[in-house]
Amino acid sequence: MRTFFVVVVIQHLLAAIAAYRALPSSKLIVLYAPGCNSTKLIEEVRRGCNVLIWFSVSLKNGSFIEGGPNRSCVLEVQREVDAVHMISIGGWDAPHPEGNGTEWWSAFEAWNEGLYDGIDWDLEGNDDLGSPYNTMSFETLRLVNDMSVAARKAGAIVSIVPPQSYLDTSETTFSYSLENTYSDFVPEFTYRGRNTYAPLVAWFDYDFVDVQLYESWSRTGQALEQTGADPAHYLLDLVRSLTHDYFVGGFPPELGLGNETLNLSIPLDKLVLGFSRGSPTTPSQAPGKSPFISPSDVGRAWQMMGDHAPRGCMLWNANLDGGPCWLNDGTQLDSCEFVETWNKFLLQRNHALT
Numbered sequence: 001m002r003t004f005f006v007v008v009v010i011q012h013l014l015a016a017i018a019a020y021r022a023l024p025s026s027k028l029i030v031l032y033a034p035g036c037n038s039t040k041l042i043e044e045v046r047r048g049c050n051v052l053i054w055f056s057v058s059l060k061n062g063s064f065i066e067g068g069p070n071r072s073c074v075l076e077v078q079r080e081v082d083a084v085h086m087i088s089i090g091g092w093d094a095p096h097p098e099g100n101g102t103e104w105w106s107a108f109e110a111w112n113e114g115l116y117d118g119i120d121w122d123l124e125g126n127d128d129l130g131s132p133y134n135t136m137s138f139e140t141l142r143l144v145n146d147m148s149v150a151a152r153k154a155g156a157i158v159s160i161v162p163p164q165s166y167l168d169t170s171e172t173t174f175s176y177s178l179e180n181t182y183s184d185f186v187p188e189f190t191y192r193g194r195n196t197y198a199p200l201v202a203w204f205d206y207d208f209v210d211v212q213l214y215e216s217w218s219r220t221g222q223a224l225e226q227t228g229a230d231p232a233h234y235l236l237d238l239v240r241s242l243t244h245d246y247f248v249g250g251f252p253p254e255l256g257l258g259n260e261t262l263n264l265s266i267p268l269d270k271l272v273l274g275f276s277r278g279s280p281t282t283p284s285q286a287p288g289k290s291p292f293i294s295p296s297d298v299g300r301a302w303q304m305m306g307d308h309a310p311r312g313c314m315l316w317n318a319n320l321d322g323g324p325c326w327l328n329d330g331t332q333l334d335s336c337e338f339v340e341t342w343n344k345f346l347l348q349r350n351h352a353l354t
């Protein structure tokens with residue numbers, strides 16, 4: 001009897017130590033934090049950001065977790081302001097994990113020591129054509145799913161951040177390759193996915209799905225450039241497709257998804273739209289490569305969508321908020337306030353900036 005009570009008390013203590021914060025039930029303003037400038041990040045949370053996704057760690061062979069920001073700086077930001085803190089796994093050019101997702105979650109919890117409230121999956125491709133990391137293997141997708149299931153069971157938040165081609169409403173098939181091309185837009189660009197993350201959303205209900213509309217030469221960029229679409233109308237149509245009209249079929253049998261076309265439409269309250277500051281004209285960039293949608297155009301889209309607007313907006317990345325941005329014709333604007341503008345229609349938080 002006494003042993004039983006001791007076990008129960010220990011279990012409660014462990015649960016208290018590993019208590020993960022839940023996502024706020026409100027709309028979300030999500031920022032990526034590569035590195036830690038605590039002054040800047042505290043400012044950004046005061047402006048309205050309520051989810052900080054710290055960037056990033058890799059899961060290396062042998063249960064070794066590599067990277068991540070300075071922990072004492074993360075703690076300093078956590079002490080000062082009220083936000084949810086997640087850690088991203090992956091990034092462009094980062095290795096894809098191997099092994100067992102359930103076991104990786106245990107390794108992660110031991111490493112985490114309660115610092116982050118959840119994980120965000122950002123496994124992407126690699127600059128080197130032919131790199132094994134330009135294939136998102138079945139084993140990797142299964143690992144992501146299994147680790148996500150274990151994270152959910154522990155009460156942690158789990159999100160995915162697909163580049164737009166990884167959840168592409170204009171393509172109806174799936175591919176493991178991250179070296180696909182579009183015949184009708186910048187065909188020489190060979191780093192596209194084709195519904196790479198579709199199995200993930202078919203298998204598991206993520207806390208939010210954060211689509212990178214700013215992927216290089218994305219369908220968003222194509223629409224803005226080729227049809228001259230009003231960005232607000234484009235967002236309206238895209239949100240409708242992603243939440244009502246997203247069908248993918250022809251999955252390989254090992255994914256266990258059958259051979260029917262699946263309706264993978266993302267619930268509206270799970271969808272977050274990801275934006276960037278656009279592309280300057282430099283040797284590795286070009287106007288419109290990373291498409292730009294101004295925060296006020298996003299505001300117009302939100303107004304048009306009314307009760308049918310998604311969960312929130314994300315910016316890559318926190319350090320760039322308030323700095324210069326580039327229109328899709330290469331014109332530079334000196335100061336672009338994403339979070340402050342989004343806050344007006346998403347949260348209306350009113351924090352005094354100190």
Ligand SMILES: *[C@@H]1O[C@H](CO)[C@@H](O)[C@H](O)[C@H]1NC(C)=O
Nearest residue numbers: 036037038039040041043319
């Ligand atoms: C950190 O952020 C503050 C406030 O935005 C800025 O003034 C400062 O230059 C930044 N520091 C670094 C090292 O970037």
Ligand SMILES: *[C@@H]1O[C@H](CO)[C@@H](O)[C@H](O)[C@H]1NC(C)=O
Nearest residue numbers: 060061062095096098099132
């Ligand atoms: C990781 O370990 C597995 C099994 O030991 C091995 O097959 C694989 O090649 C290793 N991967 C890397 C990237 O080292």
Ligand SMILES: *[C@@H]1O[C@H](CO)[C@@H](O)[C@H](O)[C@H]1NC(C)=O
Nearest residue numbers: 036038070071072073074076
């Ligand atoms: C980590 O952050 C703390 C608190 O901001 C700072 O004092 C320390 O110098 C940082 N360490 C490194 C290695 O940058």
Ligand SMILES: *[C@@H]1O[C@H](CO)[C@@H](O)[C@H](O)[C@H]1NC(C)=O
Nearest residue numbers: 099100101102103142143146
């Ligand atoms: C991963 O490990 C767990 C237990 O440690 C086991 O139940 C599960 O089947 C393993 N998953 C795979 C894909 O091997």
Ligand SMILES: *[C@@H]1O[C@H](CO)[C@@H](O)[C@H](O)[C@H]1NC(C)=O
Nearest residue numbers: 243244245246263264265266
């Ligand atoms: C697909 O799913 C979405 C979201 O649940 C729904 O609104 C839509 O009607 C579905 N489409 C079909 C053809 O079932």
Ligand SMILES: *[C@@H]1O[C@H](CO)[C@@H](O)[C@H](O)[C@H]1NC(C)=O
Nearest residue numbers: 250251253257258259260261
């Ligand atoms: C789809 O799956 C069913 C049952 O496994 C099988 O009988 C059928 O031939 C498959 N159809 C195609 C087009 O692969």
